[in-house]
Amino acid sequence: MVDGILNYLWLVPALPLLGVIGNAAIALFAERPLLLTESGSEEHGHGHGSSHAAPPYRKLVAVFGPGVVGVSFVVSLLSVLALAARPAHDRLFVQVLFPWVQAGSFDAPVAFQLDPLSAVMILVVTGVGFLIHVYSVGYMSHEKAFARYFVYLNLFTFAMLLLVLGSNFLLMFVGWEGVGLCSYLLIGYWYEKQSAADAGKKAFVVNRVGDFGFLVAMFLIFWTFGSVDYTEVFARIPGLSASGDLTTGVATAITLLLFVGAVGKSAQIPLYVWLPDAMEGPTPVSALIHAATMVTAGVYMVARTSALFLLAPASMAVVAVVGAATAIFSATIGITQNDIKRVLAYSTVSQLGYMFLACGVGAFTAGIFHLMTHAFFKALLFLASGSVIHALSGEQDMRKMGSLKKHLPITFTTMFIATLAISGIPGLSGFFSKDEILWKSFSSGHGHVGLWLVGTVAAGITAFYMFRLVFLTFYGESRMEPEVEKHVHESPYSMTVPLMILAVLSVAGGWIGWPAALGGSNHFEHWLAPVFAHGAEGAVHGGAHASAALEYLLMAGSVGVALCGIGLAWYLYRGRTSMPKEIAKAVPGLYDVVLNKYYVDEIYDAAIVKRIVNGSVWLWEAFDDAFIDGIVNGVASLVRGAGDKARRLQTGVVGNYAFTLLLGAVILVGFLLWP
Amino acid sequence: MMEPSAYLLLSGILFGIGVAGVVARKNVLIILMSVEIMMNAVNVAFIAVGSYLGDVTGSVFAFMVMTVAAAEAAVGLAILIAIYRLKETVDITELSILKW
Amino acid sequence: MEPVLFVIFGAISVGGAIMVVTRRHPMASALYLILTLFAVAALFALRQAHFLAAIQVIVYAGAVVVLFIFVIMLINVPESRLPVERLTGMRFLGVTVAGLLILESALVARRFGMAGTPATDAGSVRAVGTALFTDYLLAFEVTSVLLLAAVIGAIAMAKKKI
Numbered sequence A: 001m002v003d004g005i006l007n008y009l010w011l012v013p014a015l016p017l018l019g020v021i022g023n024a025a026i027a028l029f030a031e032r033p034l035l036l037t038e039s040g041s042e043e044h045g046h047g048h049g050s051s052h053a054a055p056p057y058r059k060l061v062a063v064f065g066p067g068v069v070g071v072s073f074v075v076s077l078l079s080v081l082a083l084a085a086r087p088a089h090d091r092l093f094v095q096v097l098f099p100w101v102q103a104g105s106f107d108a109p110v111a112f113q114l115d116p117l118s119a120v121m122i123l124v125v126t127g128v129g130f131l132i133h134v135y136s137v138g139y140m141s142h143e144k145a146f147a148r149y150f151v152y153l154n155l156f157t158f159a160m161l162l163l164v165l166g167s168n169f170l171l172m173f174v175g176w177e178g179v180g181l182c183s184y185l186l187i188g189y190w191y192e193k194q195s196a197a198d199a200g201k202k203a204f205v206v207n208r209v210g211d212f213g214f215l216v217a218m219f220l221i222f223w224t225f226g227s228v229d230y231t232e233v234f235a236r237i238p239g240l241s242a243s244g245d246l247t248t249g250v251a252t253a254i255t256l257l258l259f260v261g262a263v264g265k266s267a268q269i270p271l272y273v274w275l276p277d278a279m280e281g282p283t284p285v286s287a288l289i290h291a292a293t294m295v296t297a298g299v300y301m302v303a304r305t306s307a308l309f310l311l312a313p314a315s316m317a318v319v320a321v322v323g324a325a326t327a328i329f330s331a332t333i334g335i336t337q338n339d340i341k342r343v344l345a346y347s348t349v350s351q352l353g354y355m356f357l358a359c360g361v362g363a364f365t366a367g368i369f370h371l372m373t374h375a376f377f378k379a380l381l382f383l384a385s386g387s388v389i390h391a392l393s394g395e396q397d398m399r400k401m402g403s404l405k406k407h408l409p410i411t412f413t414t415m416f417i418a419t420l421a422i423s424g425i426p427g428l429s430g431f432f433s434k435d436e437i438l439w440k441s442f443s444s445g446h447g448h449v450g451l452w453l454v455g456t457v458a459a460g461i462t463a464f465y466m467f468r469l470v471f472l473t474f475y476g477e478s479r480m481e482p483e484v485e486k487h488v489h490e491s492p493y494s495m496t497v498p499l500m501i502l503a504v505l506s507v508a509g510g511w512i513g514w515p516a517a518l519g520g521s522n523h524f525e526h527w528l529a530p531v532f533a534h535g536a537e538g539a540v541h542g543g544a545h546a547s548a549a550l551e552y553l554l555m556a557g558s559v560g561v562a563l564c565g566i567g568l569a570w571y572l573y574r575g576r577t578s579m580p581k582e583i584a585k586a587v588p589g590l591y592d593v594v595l596n597k598y599y600v601d602e603i604y605d606a607a608i609v610k611r612i613v614n615g616s617v618w619l620w621e622a623f624d625d626a627f628i629d630g631i632v633n634g635v636a637s638l639v640r641g642a643g644d645k646a647r648r649l650q651t652g653v654v655g656n657y658a659f660t661l662l663l664g665a666v667i668l669v670g671f672l673l674w675p
Numbered sequence B: 001m002m003e004p005s006a007y008l009l010l011s012g013i014l015f016g017i018g019v020a021g022v023v024a025r026k027n028v029l030i031i032l033m034s035v036e037i038m039m040n041a042v043n044v045a046f047i048a049v050g051s052y053l054g055d056v057t058g059s060v061f062a063f064m065v066m067t068v069a070a071a072e073a074a075v076g077l078a079i080l081i082a083i084y085r086l087k088e089t090v091d092i093t094e095l096s097i098l099k100w
Numbered sequence C: 001m002e003p004v005l006f007v008i009f010g011a012i013s014v015g016g017a018i019m020v021v022t023r024r025h026p027m028a029s030a031l032y033l034i035l036t037l038f039a040v041a042a043l044f045a046l047r048q049a050h051f052l053a054a055i056q057v058i059v060y061a062g063a064v065v066v067l068f069i070f071v072i073m074l075i076n077v078p079e080s081r082l083p084v085e086r087l088t089g090m091r092f093l094g095v096t097v098a099g100l101l102i103l104e105s106a107l108v109a110r111r112f113g114m115a116g117t118p119a120t121d122a123g124s125v126r127a128v129g130t131a132l133f134t135d136y137l138l139a140f141e142v143t144s145v146l147l148l149a150a151v152i153g154a155i156a157m158a159k160k161k162i
Helices: A002-008 A011-037 A057-085 A116-139 A146-165 A169-187 A194-225 A230-243 A248-265 A274-280 A283-292 A294-304 A313-336 A340-360 A364-391 A409-423 A429-443 A449-474 A482-486 A493-513 A523-528 A533-541 A548-575 A579-586 A588-595 A597-649 A654-673 B004-024 B028-053 B057-087 C002-022 C026-046 C050-075 C089-111 C125-133 C137-158
Strands: A093-103 A106-114
Touching: A002 A057, A002 A093, A011 A057, A011 A146, A057 A106, A057 A116, A057 A146, A093 A169, A106 A116, A106 A146, A106 A169, A116 A146, A116 A283, A116 A294, A116 A364, A116 A493, A116 A523, A146 A169, A146 A283, A146 A294, A169 A194, A169 A248, A169 A274, A169 A283, A169 A294, A194 A230, A194 A248, A194 A274, A248 A294, A248 A313, A274 A283, A274 A340, A283 A294, A283 A340, A283 A364, A294 A340, A294 A364, A313 A340, A313 A449, A313 A588, A313 A597, A340 A364, A340 A429, A340 A449, A364 A409, A364 A429, A364 A493, A364 A523, A409 A429, A409 A449, A409 A493, A409 A548, A429 A449, A429 A493, A429 A548, A449 A548, A493 A523, A548 A579, A579 A588, A588 A597, A654 B004, A654 C089, B004 B028, B004 C002, B004 C026, B004 C089, B028 B057, B028 C002, B028 C026, B028 C050, B057 C050, B057 C125, B057 C137, C002 C026, C026 C050, C050 C125, C125 C137
Parallel strands: none
Antiparallel strands: A093 A106
């Protein structure tokens, strides 16, 4: 009876799609004509300029947009509960809706798969997504293109659910491209702004590089396994390994190409450059897409294909090293950034690095666990920063903030909780997930002490720059512009209530993964165990270092490092506030390099972008303009020239026409008379 | 007791003369008359063959041709008058503005 | 008897036709046209097509040529303003090709020769009248419409102001 709800699984992605259709109709037929008529006086940004009476459709959108996602969340929750009611070995539900692509032996139906992994994902996507939708109603209230925003946001939710629910690689790819498209649309939401349009394009193009890898990996998977269906592919692994058709080389190639896709989508080195620029989009978008859900799609994909990754130790090592390197690399950039959203963006990149580090050492559960907790606290951080930005009429520079604690009590409290969580303070969600990753990177068979060390240092840096952010924003002297300071106000309930809910989740969200070493039972690991059953025992528990005493020691170590980071931040930004500038002056070269994000954008620009642009210009001028157009124009002028000569035949003298007619008749009769 | 080919030959000769008149002359009036000769040539062929085959269709066709010839002459001469009023000429080579 | 008359009237019609296309003044051409038409009418009669022969004289020689002469006299182009027609290469070529056409028609006449038979009375007034008012009634009526259209067209064309 409870199981029956699973038959309505299709509603989970269908409801946001309904929202897309409804809101799109409003956007096209109600909003767009309105915007076009007043486009002359259009004013964008966070301004409070709009004094017009709100058009009636806005209320409908404000209810409908978040509403469909909310209902979708309820259906997800019921479905997951129904799944949990089943015995552990039976927690796999596939709903085939209709056949989609059928060609020869290739068969990819539209089918949704609910298992513990996708269950976690749909709860995160619909749950956090719903809160952010609600928040958006308040945050975007001054925007004129209100319905358009919700069209994109609902479309994103739909695509993301397709990605995580799809039961084959092709459907996942559709969702994968769909979220990429929505990311592009939402980054470029304020498309009149050149920087926003450019950032959208950058995100789209960089993602294409990764998508190419994913696509080729999908071809390889079909070529090797003869199917793109998860269940069938994973079921065939043992047989193909035994028969020698699936060598380590093939598995390495597939997994590395998949990882290229993940690197693009989840902003890892070397394709992370689009994510910081993506902060040009509205802040709730940054929270939903560029922190909580879409960027974690890569982690989900790696976890989903964990069975393949475990066959390729080299790929695992690459994943782990790239993850660890990204974690520390972007954390160092985060120290010097002054834009509040950019700090969080680099923090996101860094945290995603942690998730890949976990996957790379075989601790997929830990990676997904961190994905979930990160979704809570990073969404909260973004939304809170959005609340700050909203309060400061669009100001994002932390050097022009400060002393906001008394103005924005709810925002401050919730953001402080999230900061504690991300820093890994014991008892909050971040602590459990991050510590699990660090412990596994040390103890797992795939782990290495170096990875642990890098992860721990990065944790310290994380704590430092996050508290730097909090201190610069909420404490100290006010450095606000006087004009801005007058308008400072706490955000409306539609924004603060999601903040409070997320704060609760940031605290309690980690408790379901309370580690066994601390007397918990780690429900989360047991929940996901069926998905990662293949060989995970050997990988995770096979390490020689596993002992409770060591685990306590490492825990204490990471907490200590985090506290050191916090202390340092306190010393530099609350104690001797002149110190940061002095340090920057002491090592000018290093500071500039880090402030300019290691000049990675500039290097990419010179090494790749310029060359492609030059090559394209050459193709345009030499090939297209000269060659192709030359042919076309040549044919045209040939015809034209011939016509210019031939028109002289048209003399206008009737006698000539009559003669031609006669000549034709004579020739025709002659031809017929020919023996 | 003549063969019809004699009539057909005569018809061909008359038709050729008419054609020569249409192609070679400049005077619109004479061109129109040449056209009348061509139609008559056709009628000769119709009548001759019809009579040899003992078929009335030849005469009927010749009758139709004659009607068309009369209509053509009427309209053609009307056009001629209109043009002459406008251009004061019957020279067909001067009526050549419809070109290029 | 028939061959002799055929040669006489055939010669008259061809000679008349040549005179028509070679005269400088259209009035002369029109008068020679009457001669040609009469000769052709005689040929019709020779083939027992009495009805057509009569129509030829009445409608053609009587009405159409009179219309021509009427127009010639109406516009009355002075001798000096008649087109000057010199023998150019183009016109010579035109006449040559017309000659080729005659040659070809001669070949056609020779190739499709038919056995000579005495003329039947298929062209009699009774026969043609019966055919026109039975089998070809529709065509006959359409012809009258054509003539009506020609009349209206001619008036519309020639009238100075409608």
